Amino acid sequence: MSSIYEIFSTIQRQRVSDGQIVPILSDCTDYKRLLILVWPQLGDFDSLEYAWWLEKEAALWQNAGITIRAIGIGDRNSGLKFAEYTKFRQDWLFVDPKAELHNLLGLYRGLSVKLPRFSPGQNSWLNLILMCAGVGSPGTLAEVLRGYLGDRKAPQLIAEEETIQARPLPAFRGSLFNLAGGQGFQRPFELATLRLRNMGQVLGNWSTYVPDSSYLTQRGGTFLFDSQGNLLYEHRDGGILGFAENMSYPLAFLRD
Secondary structure, eight states, X not given: OOHHHHHHHHOEEEETTTOOEEETTTTOOSOSEEEEEEEEETTXXXXXXXXXXXXXXXXXXXXXXXXXXXXXXSOHHHHHHHHHHHOOOGGGEEEOTTOHHHHHHTOOOOOOOOOTTOOHHHHHHXXXXXXXXXXXXTTHHHHHHHHHHOBTTSOOOSOTTOEEOOTTSOOEEGGXXXXXXXXXXXXXXXXXXXHHHHHHHHHTTHHHHOXXXXXXXXXXXXXXXXXXXXXXXXXXXXXXXXXXXXXTSTTGGGGO
């Protein structure tokens, strides 16, 4: 049993489904593998995009007998809104308002420039803007560009018949992306459109998703264990839009 698993096995947090403070591994008794996701703010690009991939590739982890638990920064209302939007199960989702678990695991706090007379929240905004520009956040700009330019190593993200609503764009069908390069891979603007939709969702519900802006830069991590609690895989986010080792297919590690 790994030391990281021991941390998870002793931690209690508020469960989104019923508001109860319980061990995060409660009801995790019969599984082949256990995937624990420690997410940044629930209104963060990374958290929303990760949950989207889990929904899209549900057959992959379900067929492999993988049990999932996730802990994100926010309060219960953040969790309820997140679950409603992403379809992530409320009883698998826990909230950590002060990112205490993230600190315990030694996850990257993000850039930490502090200007005098700035509040913690204002400094977080400053650091977030700098990280979005690539400062203290390696790979972020390249990943943003990949969303616009496309990626022939990544699968197609939006089905032909799917209707996309990403304000301020008008609603349109997924087949429109065929004009940008074809089918069967991530087309130009395809991922950027999904991120635009996520951004609209968060900005329209900002105070719900981000009740405390002090933790805007905190990054997360991915931890996969076998049935004995041995660590099979881990990824510690190094920056914004860096939630996976292989961003072209973030769940590739589940196929190994």
